[in-house]
Structures are given as C-alpha cells and as structure tokens.
Amino acid sequence: MEIRRNRFKRALEKRIPQIGMWTNLGSDFIAEIIADAEFDWILLDMEHAPNEIGDVLRQLQAVDCRHTAPIVRPPWNDPVILKRLLDLGFQSFLIPFVQNHHEAELAVKATRYPPLGNRGVAGSMRASRFGRVKNYTQEAADEICVLVQVETREALDNLEDIAATEGVDGVFIGPSDLAASVGYLGRPDHPDMKALISEAIRRINSAGKVAGILAPIPSDAHRWLDEGAMFVSVGVDANMVVRSTAELRAQFPASSA
Numbered sequence: 001m002e003i004r005r006n007r008f009k010r011a012l013e014k015r016i017p018q019i020g021m022w023t024n025l026g027s028d029f030i031a032e033i034i035a036d037a038e039f040d041w042i043l044l045d046m047e048h049a050p051n052e053i054g055d056v057l058r059q060l061q062a063v064d065c066r067h068t069a070p071i072v073r074p075p076w077n078d079p080v081i082l083k084r085l086l087d088l089g090f091q092s093f094l095i096p097f098v099q100n101h102h103e104a105e106l107a108v109k110a111t112r113y114p115p116l117g118n119r120g121v122a123g124s125m126r127a128s129r130f131g132r133v134k135n136y137t138q139e140a141a142d143e144i145c146v147l148v149q150v151e152t153r154e155a156l157d158n159l160e161d162i163a164a165t166e167g168v169d170g171v172f173i174g175p176s177d178l179a180a181s182v183g184y185l186g187r188p189d190h191p192d193m194k195a196l197i198s199e200a201i202r203r204i205n206s207a208g209k210v211a212g213i214l215a216p217i218p219s220d221a222h223r224w225l226d227e228g229a230m231f232v233s234v235g236v237d238a239n240m241v242v243r244s245t246a247e248l249r250a251q252f253p254a255s256s257a
C-alpha cells in the first residue's frame with residue numbers, strides 16, 4: 001500500500017490558493033457536510049473547540065476520502081499531542097502560538113523521525129494503514145505540512161526567523177489573538193489591524209513562505225487573497241449556525257412570556 005500523498009502541501013508548493021473552512025462544532029457529521037462542499041481544506045480545531053483526540057479521529061475519518069484536506073490544530077505546540085495526531089494519520093498541522101525560530105523548530109522536529117526530529121516510532125498505527133504502508137517511516141516527512149501560527153507582537157518581530165525555519169511550510173496569521181496582543185482586543189477589524197495583516201502577508205511572501213489567515217468576512221478573504229495569502233479559511237461553522245438561526249428566528253414573532 002502507498003502512503004497517502006498530501007495534495008494540500010503540493011498545492012501550496014505550486015502556489016495554488018487554497019480555500020478553507022473552520023469547524024469548531026466538533027462533529028464528524030458536520031465535517032462530512034463541509035467536505036462535500038469541496039472546500040480545499042478543513043480546519044479541525046482542538047485549541048478552541050471541544051475536540052479531544054477521538055473526536056478529531058472521527059472527523060478525519062469522515063473527510064478522509066474527499067477532496068478536502070484535513071488540517072488539525074492541536075491545543076498547543078506540544079510534541080506529545082503532535083505524536084498522537086501523526087499516528088492517527090494527520091499530515092497537515094496548524095500549530096498555535098509560535099513565537100520564535102526555536103518554537104517553530106520544535107514543531108517541525110515533533111513531526112519528523114530521527115535523525116531529523118524526535119517523533120516516536122509506533123508499530124501498528126492508522127498513519128501507516130496499520131503497517132500496510134511498508135515504507136511509511138522513510139516517506140512520512142515528505143507528506144507532512146507544518147503551518148505555524150503567528151499571533152503576537154513578539155511573533156511578528158520574529159516573523160522572518162520563524163518563516164525561515166526549515167520544515168515550516170507556511171505561516172498563518174491569527175487575527176483575534178494578534179489584535180489582543182497589539183492592544184486591539186476584540187477589534188481584529190480595526191484599520192490598524194488590517195494594515196498590520198497586510199504587512200505580515202507581504203513579509204511572509206518575501207521570506208519565500210506561503211501566508212494563511214482566518215477571514216470569515218468574504219470581503220476580507222478576497223482582500224487577503226488579492227494581497228497574496230495562499231490558504232484562507234473563509235468561514236467558521238459555529239458562526240454560520242449562529243447567523244442563520246438568528247436570521248430564521250427573526251422572521252417569526254417573538255415568543256410571549
């Protein structure tokens with residue numbers, strides 16, 4: 001059996017923009033519905049959503065054979081959590097809160113077997129189709145995509161060093177945390193933030209890496225794509241449920257007490 005090829009990583013290498021969707025409802029059923037809409041990628045969030053390891057496994061299984069590439073965001077840049085996600089068969093990772101070159105390197109090393117890194121070697125695991133992919137350990141690194149999240153002033157100051165880290169495939173801007181870090185808590189749409197994000201996208205591209213962002217407002221998403229962002233999440237499922245249920249409810253009379 002052949003190792004699963006990482007279409008998402010290959011597309012980014014060719015600079016083909018990838019349109020994504022963020023899911024934090026923690027449901028394999030919803031992940032499957034989103035994948036059938038043929039987004040290029042889906043973000044399964046363990047940082048800010050009620051997803052444990054078994055939950056993201058079921059979501060991975062629901063989307064695995066479809067066009068949509070699964071990307072998992074672990075709750076933290078932690079080699080132990082990354083090891084477990086790798087063993088499940090995740091190949092693309094969005095690592096939160098990476099502040100400098102050292103932390104970016106830590107993330108990359110967690111995804112590589114020795115001598116390149118410190119990933120633990122499992123016997124039978126889903127990633128190697130339970131041992132049926134005979135050359136898995138030799139080929140795994142070529143199919144791993146490491147995206148690091150830059151979301152503080154300190155990380156912005158170290159942006160070029162982070163982007164230059166070998167094995168980092170892309171740099172993702174987290175608008176909400178970045179806004180909080182630079183004094184605009186709760187105001188990621190402030191014009192100063194837009195300018196900061198534009199500049200970050202420009203710097204990531206100049207460093208030769210692809211830039212990504214979460215932009216659930218379509219006009220923002222188009223702007224960041226026009227400015228050179230290569231992987232953009234254009235929606236969040238929970239927000240969409242909130243919005244559409246509110247719109248539907250508003251079409252009917254309010255309940256009387």
Ligand SMILES: O=C(O)C(=O)C[C@H](O)[C@@H](O)CO
Pocket residue numbers: 022024048151173174175176177178214236
């Ligand atoms: O800082 C950000 O913005 C992010 O990292 C995304 C958030 O975690 C969240 O808005 C996703 O629902």
